Amino acid sequence: MIEQQKDMLFRSLTELADAHCHLDLIPDDALIKNSIGKGVLSIITDGVDTGSNMRSLELADNRNIFAALGIDPEHIVKLPKSELERTIEFNIGLIRQNRNKIVGIGEIGLDYKDDKWKGMADLQKSALTKFIKAAIELDLPISVHSRKSLSDVFDVLDETRARRVHLHYFEGDAEDAKLAVERGYMISVPPIESSKRKRVIAAIPIKNLMAESDAPVVGKSPLDVETSVRNVATVKGITFEEAATQLTRNTKDFFRIDRQKQDRLIRI
Numbered sequence: 001m002i003e004q005q006k007d008m009l010f011r012s013l014t015e016l017a018d019a020h021c022h023l024d025l026i027p028d029d030a031l032i033k034n035s036i037g038k039g040v041l042s043i044i045t046d047g048v049d050t051g052s053n054m055r056s057l058e059l060a061d062n063r064n065i066f067a068a069l070g071i072d073p074e075h076i077v078k079l080p081k082s083e084l085e086r087t088i089e090f091n092i093g094l095i096r097q098n099r100n101k102i103v104g105i106g107e108i109g110l111d112y113k114d115d116k117w118k119g120m121a122d123l124q125k126s127a128l129t130k131f132i133k134a135a136i137e138l139d140l141p142i143s144v145h146s147r148k149s150l151s152d153v154f155d156v157l158d159e160t161r162a163r164r165v166h167l168h169y170f171e172g173d174a175e176d177a178k179l180a181v182e183r184g185y186m187i188s189v190p191p192i193e194s195s196k197r198k199r200v201i202a203a204i205p206i207k208n209l210m211a212e213s214d215a216p217v218v219g220k221s222p223l224d225v226e227t228s229v230r231n232v233a234t235v236k237g238i239t240f241e242e243a244a245t246q247l248t249r250n251t252k253d254f255f256r257i258d259r260q261k262q263d264r265l266i267r268i
């Protein structure tokens, strides 16, 4: 109980960061404002298709909200074949044009949710490779989705020599997490507890971890990163505040957020 009270006291002073969410899909603006008001001062919002990328660009103020643009595998597999190449090229063009307004490329990745999507692995890999090449060329970090596809994701990342990699909603086990750390990747933990996730958090250094809400898909709003931070604090045996400080630092460093804020000031 005392620990809990201490946590609440620290909480009111603690700055948080959300490494991955989808603000354009959150219907209620008040939820976003409330998250910022309660200390989630850096939020990375990831686009998932053309419309979502446009809205993410509008939402990004580069003060508290920072955009990453991409097409997630779910939209890649659903795009009509005749439009696929054109849509990817258009969005890579959008990324290029907005290079200095965005902090990353995402959401991108591979999703083998079912046999149908797994059957489209080559198409998914080809799209992922194009986005990774753009990320390397533009020196932007990538936020990568890897549902039931982690070993293929590792292969594509190795083949393309991807740098500045963030594996969001990490589903691998502790051994997979170590492989990611060996490669210098960042892993983020969603606001859900599980014993496998605890083993992942325990297996790797906190410097390779970030917190994410994945709102509104998993969390309700970016404020749900609190749960991710609390999970990390519990497993690592540190206070909420210590975990928050480190995870927030990691997110800001990975996405070079302080530099982005400075650029915004210069532009003003």
Ligand SMILES: [Zn+2]
Pocket (backbone or CB within 6 Å): 020, 021, 022, 046, 107, 214, 217
């Ligand atoms: Zn997501």
